[in-house]
């Protein structure tokens with residue numbers, strides 16, 4: 001049973017309601033969690049507020065917080081396999097993928113430990129000797145963190161590490177489908193020396209446990225990763241008390257392949273771009289834009305290889321990718337594919353659940369390639385968040401830039417070509433937060449991550465990812481105070 005975590009203690013829900021966590025690969029119950037009520041969430045917010053206003057954390061030195069974050073990274077390293085098992089159990093992700101995720105989580109804590117260690121206030125040169133003018137970087141306050149189910153701990157770490165580095169306190173609500181590793185992290189934070197009340201966790205649905213984190217007056221900022229529609233609702237709620245917001249809302253990311261690209265690399269990466277973690281990746285290369293002259297050979301081979309992708313269980317060595325997160329999500333993907341075909345897309349691979357008897361209890365869907373798509377089709381515009389690739393063709397550089405940008409999203413994209421100048425021109429023209437040239441998916445904690453347009457607001461990772469959780473404060477000190485003579489204090493007769 002996973003309990004809530006409030007003020008450094010495990011607590012039950014005030015309603016004693018619980019929720020079952022389902023293993024997506026076999027449909028079995030793997031865990032049960034307490035389901036927070038609004039009152040529980042308010043208690044958690046209150047604990048975070050007290051810890052911020054009366055506790056030591058926001059006033060500790062950068063060096064101290066850096067040491068604690070380093071300790072968190074060390075403990076995560078020590079307990080890595082416990083986390084890996086829990087993450088794979090909740091998400092159906094292969095163990096090896098959960099291990100990569102854990103390595104990245106550890107890097108994120110180390111990165112912010114280093115960044116905060118060296119951060120100091122900024123001297124402002126005002127051209128007057130008697131003035132000391134400085135910008136201090138203070139914590140924003142009490143943060144509400146709402147995270148999704150596809151990379152549960154990774155997405156939590158992108159928020160928690162910089163929030164703690166900045167001196168903030170927080171309440172996190174992980175996805176109700178995948179709470180296990182976020183819960184484990186609460187114990188790790190306490191063991192590392194984070195004071196009680198700084199880190200709090202509530203569990204449950206978005207509507208009951210999530211909404212208070214976006215509209216409670218004592219929350220100073222809400223940071224959310226999830227779906228576009230939820231993000232819009234959170235903005236509305238947060239606007240009532242003018243909270244800071246940080247939103248990462250997914251994408252419909254173009255993967256552009258020119259005829260002069262290294263075909264083998266482009267092909268291999270096109271598969272990885274879209275089918276990694278069964279497409280449940282915000283930066284998935286779900287839109288393939290391929291130059292017309294190579295379309296037939298490229299797509300035929302892509303579809304052949306997609307048909308060979310081995311679905312399976314997290315611990316099975318042969319598995320190449322796993323199940324979708326839930327039955328609801330599986331049904332959504334089925335409808336998405338049916339709709340695409342009704343719009344004129346041609347099914348080249350997949351398009352159905354697997355027939356393997358061993359997989360029937362899980363939420364599996366075959367990697368799917370839909371050819372003959374064009375930018376106005378719903379399947380090209382909507383994020384499926386599943387193992388579905390739409391293929392469009394183009395003839396010119398100008399045309400492909402227009403097509404690639406013809407979406408409400410702007411998270412990521414890639415361009416494949418051996419012409420470096422062309423690659424840079426296209427990269428510059430794409431209205432997205434990350435562009436890969438002759439590569440797909442790599443990211444590092446040092447580089448900002450986030451979206452243009454409706455993919456979100458703000459950035460995670462990098463120095464900007466820390467800045468989200470800091471308020472710059474200008475302190476102006478006059479060493480030789482004098483009178484201004486602005487108002488002369490004389491009576492006019």
Ligand code: TXE
Pocket residue numbers: 146147148149150173174175176204205206207210211214225226227228230231233234248249250251281282383384385
């Ligand atoms: O996400 P939700 P869902 C996209 C993807 C997917 C779609 C829906 O396209 O198909 O979103 O997925 C909490 N107030 N992404 O429904 O609902 C919820 O409990 C406050 C992209 O699973 O956005 C969970 O903790 N919180 C994405 C979190 O929001 C609310 C990753 C995300 O759930 C809430 C996941 C509310 N009103 C899905 N409603 C990415 N950007 O990587 C829900 N929540």
